[in-house]
Amino acid sequence: MANLYYAQPLLEPISRSLHVSQGAATIVITATQLGYALGLAFVLPLGDLVENRKLAARTLLGTAVALALAAACPDLALFAVVSVLVGVTSVVAQILVPFAAHLAPEDQRGRFVGQVMSGLLLGILLARTLASFVAAAWGWRSIYVVSAVLMLGTSLALSRMLPRHRPETTTTYRRLLLSIGELVRNEPVLRRRALCQACVFGAFSAFWTVISYQLIDVHHFSQAQVGVFALVGASGAAAAPLAGWIGDRGLGHPAAIAAVVLAAGSMVLADVGAGSVLLLGVAAVLLDLAVQSHQVLSQREIYALRAEARARINSVYMGTVFVGAAISSAVAGVLHESAGWTGVTLFGAALPVVAAVIYGYDALRPRRRVPACAG
DSSP: OGGGTTTGGGHHHHHHHHTOOHHHHTHHHHHHHHHHHHHHHHTGGGGGTSOHHHHHHHHHHHHHHHHHHHHHOOSHHHHHHHHHHHHHHTTHHHHHHHHHHHHSOGGGHHHHHHHHHHHHHHHHHHHHHHHHHHHHHHOTTHHHHHHHHHHHHHHHHHHHHSOOOOOSOOSOHHHHHHHHHHHHHHOHHHHHHHHHHHHHHHHHHHHHHHHHHHHHHTSOOOHHHHHHHHHHHGGGGGHHHHHHHHHHTTOHHHHHHHHHHHHHHHHHHHHHTTTOHHHHHHHHHHHHHHHHHHHHHHHHHHHTTOGGGHHHHHHHHHHHHHHHHHHHHHHHHHHHHHHHHHHHHHHHHHHHHHHHHHHHHHHHSOOOOOOOOOO
16 A cells, blocks of 8 residues: 555655656656556456455566556656556555455454554555655655565565455456446445545545645755654554444444544644644644544445445445545645645545535435345
């Protein structure tokens, strides 16, 4: 997962190296997230069809190749194209999350998913710190070389350590993709959770896409100091096991609403405290806590829908989330150039409010039973 976020704290040196504006450099973030959404749509469903250990290990080999190409890109256009490939092949983490849900006892699914998500989220949150430190020492391209080597090692580890899991689904790849549309139509819980997490994660993406500009331009941070700031947000990963525990006790819905409110409040704090590094750090921690809690609570609920379709369910869910994140990153880049930090934070605060409206609308709707889809 870290591969999706290495570029976020490096946009300033990337823009200088490739001779483009800061706003233009944010296209790298958008391209990576769009690539990830494509991988979620077309690679992740294979988790319901192909033996999972083999799928994960071989996909990581593709990630290593894409990262090596990224390290050598001479201009922004080619870098953006390769970033799409990095995103497409980085879906291995999302293959493993439903795999963990499959292995877990039903009454402990939230805890198991929360534990796996802790590692996944630490990868997301520590990526910015690692990228900043490595770039400060050897330049921004070096992190892609380091990660390519790490992906080769991870591929070898997964191929030797993961248990085999061959899905029970017997169908063609085409029918598998078509069944995703049926899932979207027939599972309102999936639609609601996906849209709400897209809004909450969109706020997260807007904040972390632009925060390095704020820290460097306003607070005169070095690249290494940006890495230290990013480390602060890693504490948000601690929320994942706790959120899973709360979900296992039947409190998932009120906890999810509380997470949405916390996300909106953290973006308001980021605007009010723009002149204080301390308040920006507090806002980062609260935002990460909100996003990670909502993520685990949502995934616990959607994985309970249909055991035989968990990879496809995750494909719909995470695909929606990362399309939202890609759009938010692009909008944040434009807003930063036209309306500054305040424009970005107000945009980020508005997104969780949309999620709250979705939850409120759903609570007021009359309930009706929806038939499960076939496949």
